[in-house]
Amino acid sequence: MKTLFIFLFVIKLISAKPTSIVLWHGMGDTCCVSFSLGGFKLFLEKAIPGVYVDSLQIGNSTIEDLENGYFLNPNTQVEKVCKYLAEHPKLKDGFNAIGFSQGSQFMRAVVQRCGHTLPTIKNLISMGGQHQGVYGLPHCGALMHPTCDYIRQLLNYAAYDTWVQHALVQATYWHDPLDEETYIHKTIFLPDINNEVFVNKTYIQNLNNLEHFVLVKFDNDTIVQPRETEWFGFYEPGQSKKMLPMQETRVYKEDRLGLKKMEKEGKLVLISTEGDHLRFSDKWFIENIIKPYLLN
Secondary structure (H helix, E strand, O other), X not given: OHHHHHHHHHXXXXXXXXXXXXXXXXXXXXXXXXXXXXXXXXXXXXXXXXXXXXXXXXXXXXXXXXXXXXXXXXHHHHHHHHHHHHHOHHHOOOEEEEEEOHHHHHHHHHHHHHHHXXXXXXXXXXXXXXXXXXXXXXXXXXXXXXXXXXXXXXXXXXXXXXXXXXXXXXXXXXXXXXXXXXXXXXXXXXXXXXXXXXXXXXXXXXXXXXXXXXXEEEOOOOOOOOHHHHHOOEEOOOOOOOEEOHHHOHHHHOOOOXXXXXXXXXXXXXXXXXXXXXXXXXXXXXXXXXXXXXXX
């Protein structure tokens, strides 16, 4: 009888499919080409045999996908992704979600806004996400320098103008610590998902339903300013020099997302790694992300 039990247990392990994975790329990247997230998708499929990986394409082509990372309202993007994930037959048994750079806060918005209508989202991995926003944009990914400079100028001088908010993705998570009131009341995306306008209890519950919310910070990040936003830290309001760790920010202290509870229960995981923005080795990712969070 004991031998039969062990045999059946082993057969179950062999036949069990690994949890599916959904990826959302960042600014200047695209879903599917080999030198972007397409290559990372292949890496995951090799590292986790039998896993289904969906790298989200926002638009009808990879070109549209790239452009939409700059110019399609994140609220529209999140709405489309919620509908797509809800109808995806290969995700019906649940999935793990990984966001890269701005894709991290967009994926978090999916969890918070429609997690209760989707198959179970087990773990949310944020790779260099800007969860308290950014105040500076030194590089613009794949865009040519003249366009990059134009985007910087718009953000510096007109980020909270209505037309800029609706025309430029990065404006929707631009966080000026010198003007907190305007940021909260004029920004059309980030203050909402951070529950800074009012507290949406569904957002809190959906986020807390995760098994783990993993925040990866890149210690030598030269693209995200400030890099502490990757761990929910940000500038102290009223100036742009002194940094506040997550535990001293308004979002945490007033428990607007339930981060205190998640931290206490071991669901909120903070990981740092050396290197510039999204620079990590396959070995590091296997040891720190795949083994503890993606093999369940």
